[in-house]
Amino acid sequence: MSPDTMIAHFVGASALIVVAAHAGGRLARRLRQPYIVGQLTTGIALGPSLLGSVAPDLYESLFPAAIGPALTGFAQFSLVVFLFAVGYELDLKVLGDRARTSVTVALASFVVPMAVGSGCALVFRDPLRDLGMPRDLSPAMVVFAGVALSITAVPVLTAIVRENGLSRSVPGVVAVSAAGVLDAVCWTVLAAALLDTGDARAALDWPWRVALAVGFVTVMALAARPVLRRLLWRTRLEPSLRLALLIGFALGSAWVTHSLGLHVIFGALLAGVVVPREENGTLDPDLLRPLHEVGSLLLPFFFVLSGQSVTLNSMTGTGWAALLVVTLLAVATKIGSGTVAARLGGLDRHDARTVGVLLSARGLTELIALNAGLEAGLLSTPLYTVLVFMALATTLLTQPLLLLTRGPAARDRPAAPAPDTAVKPYAGG
Template sequence: MSPDAMVMHFVGASALILVAAHAAGWLARKLKQPYIVGQLTAGIALGPSLLGSLAPDAYDSLFPDGIGPALTGFAQFALVVFLFAVGYELDLKVLGSRARTAVTVALAAFVVPMAVGSGCALLFQEQLRDLGMPRDLSPAMVVFAGVALSITAVPVLTAIVRENGLARTVPGVVAVSAAGLLDVIGWTVLAGTMMDGAGDGHALGWPWRALLAAGFTALMLVAARPLLRLLLWGPRTRMEPSLRLALLIGFALGSAWVTHSLGLHVIFGALLAGVVVPREEGGTLDPELVRPLHDVSSLLLPFFFVVSGQSVALDTMDATGWVALLVVTVLAVTTKIGSGTVAARLGGLDRDDARTVGVLLSARGLTELIALNAGLQAGLLSEPLYTVLVFMALTTTLLTQPLLLLTRHLAERPRPAHSPPVPVADMG
């Protein structure tokens, strides 16, 4: 196939990806589900399992092997921009007077699923062999299994909180705050796991790479932040919005390249770049930066969903796979909701608010998919197990809204006179 023909194939595939993904996102929102759920479903549908099975000639024509690198490049670019925005918007100051409660909830909602996931990986190694995993799991694989159950999707959770009118309520604030802390903990553990799991392909051992990664992080925090503050907000150097956006996206891409070179995924460099970017005076977000970042990532993220969907293999889902999906989904929901609810209750929330926090933390969505994609690329997951975990992420996200409505229904029931709610003022 000539280069011109390949370019036109890419253009046609891009048109289909964008239209299908955003139409599915619109439909998901009409069904009271997060926009991202529709996009993820469209990405899977355009993969080899559905489109490739139902119309193999059309699939081969739309997605020939030659356009794979271009699709992957667009997907990685979208991922860097999206996670750069996540890092920029991450603000743990939102904890405020509820810091103790949020920290308690975050630790419980990470440690319990982490322990259950890692423990199950060790207990069921024989069953995991049927899903393509090796006989003896490496420590990185065991830890990654725990991380896969521990993740909460902050963007999806924030959207659910906003769309349900919970943004200014106690459970909404606690859930968003705890999810932000969970992000910090989860990505840190995942970074260590990825570095240990990707050691075979690098000349330097993981201790040296860990030391270089720590040095790069310190350099970013100590030197990059004040330099960016001078360039972006200095009285003589303040840039126009378009130039500022271009500079910062280039900064995020460079940071992602460095962490990838150290054996980490590009996601860590993108997040770090977002975290070190200074805010405006008073700590407020720059709307002229946030808005275009959201627009760019929203436009291009469907490429990431399609590339991720290429590795979803429904034809590998035999009886063992479907049983594994059921077990993993039940564990993912119960460990998150149970640990989050109990920790919120211990932190001073009443029964109904505590349940709401637990349900909100069970949403995984895009963040889970990013972690799973990174684990697959690092060789920590087989394709059959990756397929199981992708459907777990989709199912837990779909269940969040119905479970939230059920929690509201339970909260509206008359309370017994002898069990008044815990006053908000008593929270830590």
């Protein structure tokens, strides 16, 4: 394929991806579902399992193998921008007066699903082997199975909280706060699992990679923030130039973590966390708004890339049974652990159930982790397909379960006041 032909194919595929994914997201929102549900469903529909099976010639024409690297590059860039914004928005001060309750809920909703997921990986070895996994799972694979059940998607959760009028309620603030702590724990454990994989991309052995990763995090935490404050804030650069330099900073950080055998997602998150806020502690709207707009525009490339790896024809009877079991466990462990911990933290039974249901939403964060696991060889393609559908199912179930849990009496009660510090949701949901 000549360069001109490849460019033409890429431009045409990009037009289809952007329009179709946002149309799917819009339809999902009209059906009272998160935007991500429509975008992910569109990505799967444009993949080899549906479009490739129904119209293979059309699929090959729209997505020839030659444009694969370009689509992957756009997908990775969108992840860096998105997670840079997530890291910048992350503020554990949102815990406020309910810090103990939120931390308790976060730890419970991590430990219980983590234990169940890792335990199932050890117990159900034969079904996992039928799904393409090795007979003897590595420690990293076992840990990843637990992380896959433990993740909560903060962007989806905050969108659901806002759309249900819970932003200033006790369960809404506790759920968002706990999810922020939970995500930090999950990303840390996932990073440790990936460092232990012996990824061929990294030339160094894992002890050296661990030491370099710790050193990099230390330098970013201690030196990057004051340097950025002096260079970008005190010099009062114009917003567009500041945005360009910070995205470059995020990309550079992502490159470092990728070179250490981790995923670009960790560098992007870390870069966002260390970027200083305004002098009064607020987020810079001139930085956050364009980050959201760029991320919202380009994330469909990530959803299509995720859909390319979903193989419906690999879903045997074992696969469908695994999907049912994993989805039930994913919902039950999150709702159960979150509800019990919230009750122990002093919430009444209605608010505690609401917290548990909200924490069961996975969505985009789960997909990012699953893609990292697939790239690192911690997942087979059939098991990846099962877990992607689990993420989609748990996201779809959150809104109906929330309406069922709250009930007429709970919906009619006035929301309890809370500090106006809730994490603002990402537009993509």
